[in-house]
Amino acid sequence: MATELEYQAKIRSYDWEQLQDLWQAIKEKDTPEWANGKALEYLIIRAFELENAEVRYPYSVPLDTISTNEGKHDIEQIDGVVYTRNLSCLIECKDTQKAIDFEPISKLRSQLMRRPSTAIASIFSLSGFSYPALMLLNFIQPQTILAWEKDEIEYCLEHQNFCESLVKKYHQAVESGTYSFSIIDRGDLL
Numbered sequence: 001m002a003t004e005l006e007y008q009a010k011i012r013s014y015d016w017e018q019l020q021d022l023w024q025a026i027k028e029k030d031t032p033e034w035a036n037g038k039a040l041e042y043l044i045i046r047a048f049e050l051e052n053a054e055v056r057y058p059y060s061v062p063l064d065t066i067s068t069n070e071g072k073h074d075i076e077q078i079d080g081v082v083y084t085r086n087l088s089c090l091i092e093c094k095d096t097q098k099a100i101d102f103e104p105i106s107k108l109r110s111q112l113m114r115r116p117s118t119a120i121a122s123i124f125s126l127s128g129f130s131y132p133a134l135m136l137l138n139f140i141q142p143q144t145i146l147a148w149e150k151d152e153i154e155y156c157l158e159h160q161n162f163c164e165s166l167v168k169k170y171h172q173a174v175e176s177g178t179y180s181f182s183i184i185d186r187g188d189l190l
Contacts (some may be wrong), residue, residue, distance in 0.1 A: 001035045008057045010042065011042040016050060016160055019043055023157055025127070027150075040095040041171060044124055045080040047156065051163045076111055082122075084163045087170060088148075088159035090121040099128045102136045112143040120144040120170065122143065123155060137179040144173055149181040155184050 002010070014022065022043050025031050032038040041058050049055045060074040080091035092108050094100050100123070108121050121144070128149055129137075137145055146169045156162045165183045172181040 002033075004058055007034070007042055008037060011046045014046055017158075019047055020157055020167070023154065037093065040093045040124065040126065041079045041091075044091060044093055044153070044162075045082070045160045047080045047160075048084065048166075051084070051160065053082050055083070055084070055162050056081040056097075060139075070078065082163075082166070085167050087166060088116075088119045089166060090115070090119060092121065092123040092129070094123065094125045096125070096127050099129045099130045100125045100133050102133045105133055105136050105140070109140050109143045112145070114120045120146065122146045122148055122166065122169075124148040126150045126153075131136055134180050138177065141177075142171070143177060146173060147172065149182065152183055163174075 010090050022031070022039060026039050026043065034042075038058075045055050045057050056078075058077070058079050061076040061078065063075040078090060079093045082089045082091060090108065090111060092104060094104060104123060108123060112119055112121055123145060125148065129147055134147070137147055146166070148169075152165070156165050168183055169181055
């Protein structure tokens with residue numbers, strides 16, 4: 001499989017139409033040139049980048065102080081970071097068959113706890129979220145983790161409005177404490 005830098009170079013050549021094609025392939029589980037889950041990670045980051053957000057593609061955070069016979073170890077793997085409209089947002093993507101349970105949200109919360117208090121996170125899931133996961137999202141403050149489902153990803157790809165949608169989701173979280181707010185349910189807010 002390709003390296004992170006090769007994936008980054010590849011996705012940076014994609015325009016909106018090519019992202020739509022990749023999205024279709026992801027939905028059909030037909031992305032042989034991408035390692036498991038990588039296509040979604042890079043698609044999401046590239047979509048934000050096409051809207052002129054500052055982005056950081058997937059990367060690992062090494063723990064320099066722990067070294068074993070096997071070498072140094074990474075303490076985190078981050079799917080990406082987006083900086084737009086005064087928001088700093090860690091990105092987590094899950095391309096799984098099963099609804100996301102609370103474990104990835106707990107992990108993301110731990111990652112947020114290591115960062116400045118102004119940072120937020122977004123978790124993108126192709127298979128939705130379990131009830132416990134949605135409940136956890138609403139009770140992990142002060143960390144803010146916004147849930148994105150498959151239909152919202154598709155909507156944002158069609159309308160090329162990931163940045164605007166992120167801001168709307170964040171505003172809804174501030175105003176009502178709702179972290180799984182769907183941008184599609186309230187299109188009038190866009």
